[in-house]
Amino acid sequence: MASVRSVSKSGSSRTQSASTGKNPKPLKVADLAADSLSVDQIIQGDCLAAMARLPAASVDLIFADPPYNLQLTGELTRPDQSRVDGVTDHWDQFASFEAYDKFTRAWLNEARRILKPDGAIWVIGSYHNIFRVGSALQDLGFWILNDVIWHKTNPMPNFRGRRLTNAHETLIWATRSAEAKSYTFNYESLKAANEDVQLRSDWTFPICAGAERVKDDSGSKAHPTQKPEALLHRILIATTKAGDVVLDPFFGTGTTGVVAKRLGRHFIGIERESDYVAVARARIADVVPLDEELVAPPQTKRDAPRVPFATVVERRMLEPGAILCDPSRRHRAKVRADGTIVSAEATGSIHRIGAIVQGLPACNGWTFWHFEAGGGRLAPIDLLRQKIRAEGV
Numbered sequence: 001m002a003s004v005r006s007v008s009k010s011g012s013s014r015t016q017s018a019s020t021g022k023n024p025k026p027l028k029v030a031d032l033a034a035d036s037l038s039v040d041q042i043i044q045g046d047c048l049a050a051m052a053r054l055p056a057a058s059v060d061l062i063f064a065d066p067p068y069n070l071q072l073t074g075e076l077t078r079p080d081q082s083r084v085d086g087v088t089d090h091w092d093q094f095a096s097f098e099a100y101d102k103f104t105r106a107w108l109n110e111a112r113r114i115l116k117p118d119g120a121i122w123v124i125g126s127y128h129n130i131f132r133v134g135s136a137l138q139d140l141g142f143w144i145l146n147d148v149i150w151h152k153t154n155p156m157p158n159f160r161g162r163r164l165t166n167a168h169e170t171l172i173w174a175t176r177s178a179e180a181k182s183y184t185f186n187y188e189s190l191k192a193a194n195e196d197v198q199l200r201s202d203w204t205f206p207i208c209a210g211a212e213r214v215k216d217d218s219g220s221k222a223h224p225t226q227k228p229e230a231l232l233h234r235i236l237i238a239t240t241k242a243g244d245v246v247l248d249p250f251f252g253t254g255t256t257g258v259v260a261k262r263l264g265r266h267f268i269g270i271e272r273e274s275d276y277v278a279v280a281r282a283r284i285a286d287v288v289p290l291d292e293e294l295v296a297p298p299q300t301k302r303d304a305p306r307v308p309f310a311t312v313v314e315r316r317m318l319e320p321g322a323i324l325c326d327p328s329r330r331h332r333a334k335v336r337a338d339g340t341i342v343s344a345e346a347t348g349s350i351h352r353i354g355a356i357v358q359g360l361p362a363c364n365g366w367t368f369w370h371f372e373a374g375g376g377r378l379a380p381i382d383l384l385r386q387k388i389r390a391e392g393v
């Protein structure tokens with residue numbers, strides 16, 4: 001069942017179930033109550049009108065893939081004279097840059113109103129529009145955190161041979177304002193999942209193709225700019241938590257909804273064209289959400305409960321009198337009954353004695369000190385702390 005979160009005028013919210021079944025019918029803009037937020041729903045209509053009906057400070061993240069205003073003129077053909085499937089749709093056409101800027105600023109204004117104070121926005125675009133979007137974001141008070149290059153492994157060639165192959169798109173990630181400091185960025189898990197190296201701002205993915213690309217009855221692409229699910233997966237894993245609400249005002253085939261549902265996030269999609277809404281509904285209905293435990297964020301070092309070394313002694317994981325040493329067995333200290341340790345030089349905490357024996361100003365005693373783990377093997381005392389945490393401190 002789709003859930004509907006009501007947000008009262010004072011800003012508090014509650015969640016209730018809508019009796020709309022597994023594949024709820026799209027909502028019309030006129031169906032939207034001004035003080036409630038229907039999540040896991042597609043709103044069919046103009047995004048400006050629909051966003052104006054969404055409550056202020058109600059969504060955690062916006063992902064927007066707006067019209068690019070590609071300004072394509074004339075038919076584009078390959079050397080074999082076959083026609084190139086460019087984006088020539090009416091929804092991508094604007095009379096002028098001024099008209100595009102006016103539209104961009106209008107939806108970004110609404111986006112800013114709808115975002116929670118620590119919410120954030122991603123906007124994807126190409127050289128045709130992304131610089132205009134970037135300046136609008138800054139003018140409206142958003143705070144740009146990064147721009148990300150999506151490097152395409154399989155870009156469309158430049159058929160006329162008059163320019164470089166256009167092999168990337170740009171994403172801008174911005175908070176609602178410069179003051180927003182608690183925006184979601186799952187730094188530690190991103191690093192852990194990236195060979196323990198910080199994730200960089202250049203991302204490589206193929207464009208959406210193969211089985212993932214939705215086709216219509218005649219075998220043609222159902223949508224000219226369907227985005228790869230991998231791209232949305234990374235964005236949602238990086239900058240949302242399970243249970244967050246993600247709004248996509250240019251829903252297209254519903255890629256954001258597909259990935260959000262799979263990853264245990266809520267989505268709201270707005271799309272004007274009924275054919276695309278139908279594709280998005282069908283795609284989302286097929287998605288099976290992952291188990292909660294697979295999408296819950298891992299505990300960060302900062303969240304982990306504090307464990308005093310005394311707990312290790314109280315629980316008799318190490319007996320008073322046990323000898324601790326560093327990995328090279330150069331320094332030694334003895335565990336005391338009160339949870340302090342004593343070396344040849346002094347008595348004190350695992351951290352202080354670790355620092356003193358090394359002649360350093362500070363030391364993390366949990367990783368410096370080791371105990372005999374049997375068979376001549378040493379293990380860091382941090383292992384004992386982890387056991388205590390796993391049992392629940």
Ligand SMILES: C[S@@+](CC[C@H](N)C(=O)[O-])C[C@H]1O[C@@H](n2cnc3c(N)ncnc32)[C@H](O)[C@@H]1O
Pocket residue numbers: 045046047048065066067068091223225226227228249250251252253254255256270271272273276
């Ligand atoms: C670049 S496409 C988004 C594609 C989408 N990310 C996907 O993966 O399928 C932009 C979409 O915005 C829709 N659109 C354009 N202007 C709109 C408006 N004013 N209100 C609602 N939807 C609009 C278009 O119909 C189009 O499907």
